Structure formats: structure tokens, C-alpha cells
Amino acid sequence: MDVGLTRVDIGSILRGARCAARLTQAQVGQACGYSASAVSRIESGRMRLDYAALVRFAAFLNVPLDRLTATPVPDAPTVDTVERPLGEEDAVRRRNLLTGALAAGATAVVGAAPAGAASGTADPAAGLEDALFRLPSAAPVPLACLVQQTAAARSDFCAARYAALGRALPGLLAAASATRDASSGRERERASMALARAYVLAAELALKQHNDAAWVAADRALTAARASGHPVPIGESSRVLAITMRRSGRSPAAVRLLTREAADLDAGQSPTGAVRTTLMLTAAYTAASSRDRATALGLLDEAREETERCQAVPGLFTVDVSRTQVDVYRIGVLNALGTPDEGVKVAARLNIDSMPTAERRARAWTDTARMWHALGDQPQTFAALRRVEQEAPQEVRRPALRALTADLLHTPARVPGVREFAARTGALPD
Known part of the structure; x- marks a missing residue:
């Protein structure tokens, strides 16, 4: 039985159950015999599960199996009746189980259908993976034109026009890379800044779609930002890289990255002070995701004090800084801490x-x-x-x-x- 052919949005259901249980993709993957990136692909609809694997996911996440198969399943296993794999012996058991399922004719299809094909939704970030590993051919463009193109892509992001952004990004990344490579001196620094921000947008889009391309885009954003020597794109790039780290279950390391980068920024200057505040807000939510209440609330309070000292700064690339934004993050932090009330x-x-x-x-x-x-x-x-x-x-x-x-x-x-x-x-x- 190829469960991936049912009309149920299995990935969305599994992700909802995982989030409700406050588990990371790495934790679920370890329990069910998959990597964190494979769980990400399953949740985004880019990887199908055979029946035996689906049973394990349903049991671990306590999801009724008939909800995933759209077919009543008598005596469906529950989290109490299916052993959760632990240690090396269980890893061998998982491999044997998978081997047996494959021998019986069950198939795991990776990337056989684009995300959202069954539900009528399309992944705006679907084209990023190919583009990131092999940028389209492009010629250098005048720096003013590159800045204008980057601003247009930012406008698409801020207006939540993700389909248009996904179409524009491969060409923008290619043009920005070619322009950077053909430049020198101050022009090269400015082209590196534009390239970093294009990669920031790529990472933001991939993160929204739970697409693995976020890792590559965020890493390249930070590399280009450091080459520019400008603290603002460095902070912007550090933020999206930290979010990818959090999504893979590395929250403590992400908090360290964010707070270290924030400490390097001048709190009394604009716009570095505003970028510093966004880093602290992201660090607060990241700490909350690992249930570190004291750190999360402390960073929130620090960000609020920073906001009180500096007025809202227009023109930050993807996140604004305001009292309202701090309050929105506070709600997210309290949700992550398990105290939504x-x-x-x-x-x-x-x-x-x-x-x-x-x-x-x-x-x-x-x-x-x-x-x-x-x-x-x-x-x-x-x-x-x-x-x-x-x-x-x-x-x-x-x-x-x-x-x-x-x-x-x-x-x-x-x-x-x-x-x-x-x-x-x-x-x-x-």
C-alpha cells in the first residue's frame, strides 16, 4: 500500500502532532528511524512513507492511523503498544523492519511528487534547491540595478507574495553573484551586501516552506555578509542561520550565535541597535523552544528596553523593531514555553x-x-x-x-x- 497516494495531507498532520507534542524533527526522526532532514521532507510533502513507517510515526506521535490513511484501521497501534526505538540495538531493529517492508513490496518514494501536489498548493521555494547548487548563468549588472532588484524581491517578501519571490530569486542570486565576482573594492563590498540579502530572502522563503534549502541559503548569506564587512547584513544573516539551527533541534547553539552577534553590535546606533534587538527577539524565542524560561524572558525584557531607547527604525530587511513586534514575540515565547494563558x-x-x-x-x-x-x-x-x-x-x-x-x-x-x-x-x- 503506497500511503503517499491517499488524498490525506499526511505531512501537515504529522507536523501538527509533532508541534503539539513540542518535539523537534530530530527527536521524531531518531525515534522513527529517519534523519531530521527526512522528517522535514515528509512534513512538507516531498517524501512519501510506506505503510510500516507510517505506523511508526502514528504510534510515536499518538495520531490515529485512520486519520493518516483515510481508511478505518481496526486495532490501530497506539503510542502505548508500539515500542519507541532506543539505542544501537533498536537502530538495528529499525533497519531490519525497513528491509522487511521493502522486501514485501512497500516503497518509500523520495521527491516523487512536488510539495502540495495532492492538495493544490505549490511550494514557492521548490526551485531554490536546484538554483542554490547550480546558479543559472547570468552576467554582471550595474550595482544600482542590483540594489533595485533586491529591493523589489524584498517588497515581494514583505507583501507575502511568495510565489513571485520564488520565481525571482534564482535570477537575482545569479546576477548578484556574477556582479560580486566582477567587482572590486567598495563596489565588491556593496555587491556582497546585496548578495547576502538575496540569500537572506531565499532562507526566509525556504524556512516558511520547511524546505531544506534554508540551510544552504542561510550559510551563504552569512558568508557574503561577512565579506561585505557591514554589521547590518551580518546580523540579518546570523538571524536566519540561527532559525535553521533551531529548526534542526540545535536551540542552545543558536542562542549562543545570536547573543554573540548581538553583543558585537552597537546598541546606541541606528540601524545596528535595531538589528541587535531583532537578534535578541529571535534568541528569546529560540531559548523558549528548548524550555529555557529564564533566558527567554530575560532576552525579551532586554529587547523591550532596547526598543524603548530607540524609536522604530524603518528599512530593516525582513523584521521591524517596535513595541508591537516585541509583544508579538512575547506571545510566541509564551506559546513555546507552554504557558499560552x-x-x-x-x-x-x-x-x-x-x-x-x-x-x-x-x-x-x-x-x-x-x-x-x-x-x-x-x-x-x-x-x-x-x-x-x-x-x-x-x-x-x-x-x-x-x-x-x-x-x-x-x-x-x-x-x-x-x-x-x-x-x-x-x-x-x-
């Missing part, structure tokens, strides 16, 4: 409409939706998801949002309009 008062004072970009407003409503979902208030969750769609229709089609929407379909309390919303946004197969 503490975020209700914070949410009540939010003025999301004051945030400068559609992408940031949509992310604020996303964190609010997650807060209400964790509190079991499904109507409020759905209301927040509707606001995400109003702000940025492509944002609500991301894997994480589709997983949250799919989960609403399976709650005991039925919320009017959810099924139609799920079908419209790709969380429910057509």
Missing part, C-alpha cells in the same frame, strides 16, 4: 494593524491563532486564521498554517466555516 493579556493590547508589512501582520495573527489553539478556543483560533488570510493569502497556505487548519477539522467542537476555509487554503484535499 500568559499571552492573553498581551494579545489584548496588540495593535497588529500598526505593523508595517503584510508579512509581519500575518505572522502576528499566526502567533495569536496558536495561542488560542493551545488554550482550546477553536472559534478564536479560526478568527485569527481568517485574519491571516485577509492580510496575506499565501501565508495561510504555508505548511505550518495548513497543519493548524487541518487540526481544527478534527476537534470535537465544530466551527462553522472551517471546512470551506481548509479547502480554500489547501489544508483539505480538493
Whole structure:
């Protein structure tokens, strides 16, 4: 039985269950016999599972098997009846089990179908992997033209036009790389800055789609940023690299990277002070993801004090700095710490409409939706998801949002309009 051929969005369901259990992709992969990157591909729909593997994932994440197969499964295994693999002996057992499944005719298909093919959604970052490992041919362009192209790509990101951004990035990366290579002196530094920011956008897009290309893009962003010698793109690149580290279960190392880079930036200057604040905000959420409450709240307070000292700074590349942004991060931190109830008062004072970009407003409503979902208030969750769609229709089609929407379909309390919303946004197969 090739489970990947069913009309169920298996990846979204598994990711939703993993996030609800507050497990990393590495932890789930270790338990089920897969790497963290393989779990990422499974969750994004780019890797199919054979039946035996699907049983292991369902058991470990305590997901009813018939929810994943769209077929009632009698006596489906539960987390209590399936042993979780531990240690070397269990790794051998996992390999034997996989070998037996393959001999029986079960097949694991990697990359056989593009992400979202079954649900009518497409991964805007799908073309990045090929482009990153082999950039298209491009000639150098005048530096002013390169800066203009980078600004246009940034505008697509800030407006949450991810499909357009995904189409533009390969050409932009190629042109920026060719221009950097053909330049020298100050021109080369400026071209390196543009290249770094193009890679930052590539990393941001890949992160939104849970695409493995984020690692490559973030690493290249930081390399180009350091070559530019400018502290602002170095900070911007460090931030996206740290997020990829967090996503792979390396939160403590990511916090160290962020705080070290923040310490190197001048808090009293603009825009370095603003970039420093964004690094502390990301570090706070990263610390919270590993349940380090003291560090997370301490970094949040430090970021808020920094924001009080410097007014909102326009023109930061992907993240703004404002009191509202700090409050949005506070809600996300409290969600990650498992205390979403503490975020209700914070949410009540939010003025999301004051945030400068559609992408940031949509992310604020996303964190609010997650807060209400964790509190079991499904109507409020759905209301927040509707606001995400109003702000940025492509944002609500991301894997994480589709997983949250799919989960609403399976709650005991039925919320009017959810099924139609799920079908419209790709969380429910057509």
C-alpha cells in the first residue's frame, strides 16, 4: 500500500502532532528511524512513507492511523503498544523492519511528487534547491540595478507574495553573484551586501516552506555578509542561520550565535541597535523552544528596553523593531514555553494593524491563532486564521498554517466555516 497516494495531507498532520507534542524533527526522526532532514521532507510533502513507517510515526506521535490513511484501521497501534526505538540495538531493529517492508513490496518514494501536489498548493521555494547548487548563468549588472532588484524581491517578501519571490530569486542570486565576482573594492563590498540579502530572502522563503534549502541559503548569506564587512547584513544573516539551527533541534547553539552577534553590535546606533534587538527577539524565542524560561524572558525584557531607547527604525530587511513586534514575540515565547494563558493579556493590547508589512501582520495573527489553539478556543483560533488570510493569502497556505487548519477539522467542537476555509487554503484535499 503506497500511503503517499491517499488524498490525506499526511505531512501537515504529522507536523501538527509533532508541534503539539513540542518535539523537534530530530527527536521524531531518531525515534522513527529517519534523519531530521527526512522528517522535514515528509512534513512538507516531498517524501512519501510506506505503510510500516507510517505506523511508526502514528504510534510515536499518538495520531490515529485512520486519520493518516483515510481508511478505518481496526486495532490501530497506539503510542502505548508500539515500542519507541532506543539505542544501537533498536537502530538495528529499525533497519531490519525497513528491509522487511521493502522486501514485501512497500516503497518509500523520495521527491516523487512536488510539495502540495495532492492538495493544490505549490511550494514557492521548490526551485531554490536546484538554483542554490547550480546558479543559472547570468552576467554582471550595474550595482544600482542590483540594489533595485533586491529591493523589489524584498517588497515581494514583505507583501507575502511568495510565489513571485520564488520565481525571482534564482535570477537575482545569479546576477548578484556574477556582479560580486566582477567587482572590486567598495563596489565588491556593496555587491556582497546585496548578495547576502538575496540569500537572506531565499532562507526566509525556504524556512516558511520547511524546505531544506534554508540551510544552504542561510550559510551563504552569512558568508557574503561577512565579506561585505557591514554589521547590518551580518546580523540579518546570523538571524536566519540561527532559525535553521533551531529548526534542526540545535536551540542552545543558536542562542549562543545570536547573543554573540548581538553583543558585537552597537546598541546606541541606528540601524545596528535595531538589528541587535531583532537578534535578541529571535534568541528569546529560540531559548523558549528548548524550555529555557529564564533566558527567554530575560532576552525579551532586554529587547523591550532596547526598543524603548530607540524609536522604530524603518528599512530593516525582513523584521521591524517596535513595541508591537516585541509583544508579538512575547506571545510566541509564551506559546513555546507552554504557558499560552500568559499571552492573553498581551494579545489584548496588540495593535497588529500598526505593523508595517503584510508579512509581519500575518505572522502576528499566526502567533495569536496558536495561542488560542493551545488554550482550546477553536472559534478564536479560526478568527485569527481568517485574519491571516485577509492580510496575506499565501501565508495561510504555508505548511505550518495548513497543519493548524487541518487540526481544527478534527476537534470535537465544530466551527462553522472551517471546512470551506481548509479547502480554500489547501489544508483539505480538493
